[in-house]
Amino acid sequence: MSENSIKLIAIGTTASVIAGIILLTIPQLRLWIGYIATWIWTALTATYLVSGWLLLVVCFITLIGMILIFSYIRFKPREPLFKLYTEDFIRSALWRWSWADSKISNLWCYCPHCDATLIYDDSSCSVYNRMEANKTDFMCENCSNTIITSIEGGDKGYACDLIKREISRRIRTKEYERLINKELS
Ligand SMILES: [Zn+2]
Incomplete structure (x- = not known):
């Protein structure tokens, strides 16, 4: 007897047993379905302070609300990884910033030796x-x-824009991921 024939016989036997069990339990099933249907109908048509149908609508809306809340919590989009990147050593200084959507904000530099906030002098850019x-x-x-760092080419605004461009470059080239992975590990 081939392997396929044995499989067919096994499937046929299993299906027959399951069908038999279902047929045996149908009278009980019918009875239970009848009980449940009667209970639902009685519950819906009974006299409450509010109508049973109104309660059903409220329950339905509540259920939808719960499903929506659950879906939001379950499938809430995760923040992109680069938003964990908020400090780095650039041009010998420690720069820190925050993210406003996908834009760098509150960018400033700190001393790599004592972590003090740095002051700046761009008087050379005066007319x-x-x-x-x-x-x-x-x-x-x-x-x-x-002097912790000196950025040539322009004033404080120019220097900050240059640092922003460098941060964007490190994100594009994924250099920042090494730093993030080190922090996460
Ligand atoms: Zn210092």
Whole structure:
């Protein structure tokens, strides 16, 4: 006898047994379905302070609400990974920022030695200063006004935009993921 024939016989026997059990229990099933239907009808047509049908509608709306809340909690979109990236060492200073949607906000730099907030000097960018090249120095008052970093090319706004571009680059190239993974591990 082939393997397929044995499988067919086994399936046929199982199906016959299940069908037999269902046929045996049908009278009880009918009885129970009758009881349940009668109970539902009585419950719906009974006299309450509010109509049974109104209660049914309220229950239905509540059920839908619960399903929606559950779906929102269960399938709430996760925040993108880059939003965990909120600090990094760039140009010898520790820069920190926060995310407003997908834009960098509250960007500023801190001393890598003592974590003090750095102050800046972009007086070289003044229209009256033609002696120096445009640059912005970031200094730590806590470390004897040491210049922590100096960004050439423009004033404080230019320097912050340059850092934002560098942060975006590290996100695009996924360099930031190493930092995040180190923090998460
Ligand atoms: Zn310092």
